[in-house]
Amino acid sequence: MTIKEQIQKLRIELSEHNYNYYVLDKPTISDYEFDIKLKELQSLEAKYPEFFDANSPTQRVGGEITKNFETIPHEFRMFSLDNSYSKEDLNDWEARIKKLIDGDIQYTCELKYDGASISLTYENGLLVRALTRGDGFQGDNVTANVKTIKSVPLKLKGDFPQKFDIRGEIVLPFEGFNKMNEERIEIGEEPYRNPRNTASGSLKLQDSAEVAKRPLDCLLYHIIGTNLNLKTQFESLEKARQWGFKVPKAAKLLSSLDEVFEFINYWDVHRHDLPYETDGVVIKVNSLAQQEELGYTAKSPRWAMAYKFKAEQVSTKLNSISYQVGRTGAITPVANLEPVELAGTIVKRASLHNADQxxxxxxxxxxxxFVEKGGEIIPKIIAVDLSKRKSDSKRTVYITHCPECHTELVRQEGEAQHYCPNYNGCKPQIIGRIQHFISRKAMDIEGLGGETVALLVNAGLINNYSDLYELTKEQVIPLERMAEKSADNLVEGINKSRSIPFERVLYALGIRYVGETVAKKLAKHYKSIEALSKASQDDLVNVDEIGVKIAESVQEFFKSEANIEIIDRLKHYGLQLEISAEQLEGQSDKLKGEIIVISGVFETISRDELKKLIEDNGGKVSSSISSKTSFIVAGDNMGPSKKLKAEQLNISLINEYEFLQKIK
Known part of the structure; x- marks a missing residue:
């Protein structure tokens, strides 16, 4: 046997033993025997570096140092799940999806593990990239750290696709977490608070050798890609297991919500026996064709729902109430509490929402x-223990003036919150608007963070977001914690942001009620800030999904002389305040006023591409058939009830080829 063959044989053997131990939990050799073989391989690789392989079992010990984690776009967006907290919520969800798809629905139920979300990319069976969730559109490249996690396969086996992503959670089992804390206490260091945050923090350690020392685990649950030849979610979990991934075995294929409720009830009790943290159950429509038909909202898949177990509650004393001013001027009351441990973290503050609450x-x-974590994220007060109330306690009187600029607060009819109307003179509003402007989903200005924005405003260097484009390196260097390199990065990041497309600039302006999705619709419809600024309320309301509230807010924004002056300055500084010629290319009004439904499976084009073509040509995509539907683009496996409804309403069906000819 040649040296190369010896090395290959040892790598295959060790990878198999690794899989048996960390994925199947069925070791076939002792730890001692494994270590002997690993040392033998390390020795051979050291002597013969020409046979180096980045995916060798010896590379799991880490050693790579990452000073700055590169941010990389996700090829497929990482959506978040809608949450439900009751059986009524799930019944409502099922009713909604039954209106949109035909046929019987099966559900895959999986446990919702509480860890750090991860997306792994495999090409030709090799792990090539690991990205954190980030903001769902882009994440940090933590590949070197993830390679040290023993349950993550570096090479796959079986009939895997050429390229795909697989999503899951990096978790820290209780046993390993407790052991880490025992060691920290022994050396006199503060113990870690909870497994989830520790797992998440581990992924961003600069030294991968340190990550290798932590007993992290990786549980996978979602495969995504093109031409994967998979029919159902349950089948995809089975396939992932065969390829070498650690897929939790709790997943079950169920035929009704009654069975789903049984699954939830069982795990609400037995989750405490699990080696990991879990905070709920994820229910997914099993058929991938039905998933595709259901599609996504702006934030979440319509085909999945997370059922959250009842949140942990604790009681503590309310010491005071403070009031925060948001970027829109909205006032949020915050309860300052006697510190108390809740769901693994120390809670000192909780939201009180508004005066009505x-x-x-x-x-x-x-x-x-009594405090609980709403959705297990933001602590909130849910009740008062009246038995412990003092006899001389006084009712809380809500503030009447802004805590920052002392302007009298206003509360519009039908609004839950009070607002500070001092738009241009209230410092937290000014800072908040600029922080929103520079945020990742808006202008994404590298080198500039929220704290630096506050420093710039407080130093009098900027008073609105257009001022950013006049900043010089010399002005920012004297700021606290600002070195020459940081100043260079900040000024360069601001300059780069001039190329951000119009729809994101529009979102960045921070017009009340104009979120990402609304900004896209307005940008697509009006094509320039000038046209939008001149739109009447009636005109705005006629834009898809724009209601009176949004229309009034847009008009209010453009009535302000200060805002118009800021926009003129942004134009002068070269920001994209209209859709570029490249984006306009391929767009037309051929489908203007048409409401189109897409149904079935297509041969030459994906559903997303079809939707884009419809929208680029002025049409609107609808998920349900009604008398307002103009026509249906029908593929294979279109549901019989949809066909029947189309016939009853006399709505024409065209195939993908006829549609492409129509817009040619």
């Missing part, structure tokens, strides 16, 4: 209050 709960200073 304070009145409804009758929260008073000095009260003993």
């Amino acid at each position: 304070i009145e409804k709960l009758d929260v008073r200073l000095g009260d003993e209050v």
Whole structure:
């Protein structure tokens, strides 16, 4: 046997033993025997570096140093899940999806593990990239660190696709977490608070050798890509197991919501026996064709729902109430609490939402209050322990003036929150608007963070986001924690942002109620900031998904002389305030006023490409058939009830080829 063959044989053997131990939990050799073989391989690789392989089992010990984690776009966006907290929520969800798809629905139920989301990319059976969730559109490249996790396969086996992504959670099992804390306490260091945050923090350690020492695990649950030849979610979990991934075995294929509720009830009790943190159950429509038919909202897949187990509650004392001013001027009351441990973190503050909530709960200073993590993320006060209330307690009186600029607050009819109307003179609003402007989904200005924005405003260097484009390196260097390199990066990041497309600039302006999706629709419809600024309320309301509230807010924004002056300055500084010629190319009004439904499976084009073509040509995509539907682009496997409804309403069906000819 040649040296190369010896090395290859050892690599295959060790990879198999690794899989048996960390994925199947069925070791076939002792730790000692494994270590002997690993040392033998390390010795051979050191002597014969020409046979180096980045995916060798010896590379799992880490050693690579990453100073700055590169941010990379996800090829397929990482959506977040909608949450439900009751059986009524799930019934409502099922009713909604049954309106959109035909035929029987089966569900795959999986446990919702509480870890750090990860997306792994494999090409030709090799792990090539690992990205954190980030903002769903782009994440940090943590490949070197993820390669040290023993349950992540570096090479796949079986009939895997040429290229695909697989999503899951990096978790820290309780046993390993407790052991890490015992070691920290022993050397006099503060113990880690909870497994989830520790797992997430581990992925961003600069030294991968340090990550290798942590007993992290990786649980996978979602395959995504093109031409994967998979029919169902349950089949995809089975396939992932065969290829070498660690897929939790709790997943079940179920035929009704009654069976789903049984699954939820079982795991609500037995989750405490699991080696990992879990905070709920994820219910997915099993058929991938039905998933494609259902599609996505702006934030979440319509075909999946997370059922969250009842949140943990604790009681503590309310010491005071403070009031925060948001970028839109909205006032949020915050409860300052006696510190208490809740779901693995120390909670000192909780949201009180608005004046109505304070009145409804009758929260008073000095009260003993019950706190829970709403959706297990943001702590909130849910009730008061009246048995412990002092006899001399006084009702809470909501503030009447802004805590920052002392302007009298206003509350519009039908609004839950009070607002500070001092738009251009209230510092937290000014700072908040600029922080929104530079954020990742907006202008994404590298080298400029929220804290630096506050420093720039407080130093009098900027007073609105157009001022950013006049900043010089010399002005920012004297700022706290600002070195020459940081100043260079900040100025360069601002200059680069001039090329951000119009729809994101429009979102960045921070017009109230104009989120990402609305900004895209307005940009597509009006094509320039000038046309949008001149639009009447009636005109705005006629744009798809734009209601009176949004229309009024847009008009209010453009009535302000200060805002018009800022926009003129942004034009002068070269920001993209209209759709570029490249984007306009291929767009037309051929389908203007048409409402089109897409149904079935297509041969030459994906559903997403069809939707884009419809929208690029002025049409609107609808998910359900009604008397307003202009026509249906029908593929294979179109549901019989949809066909029947189309016939009853006399709506024409065309295939993908006829549609492409129509817009040619």
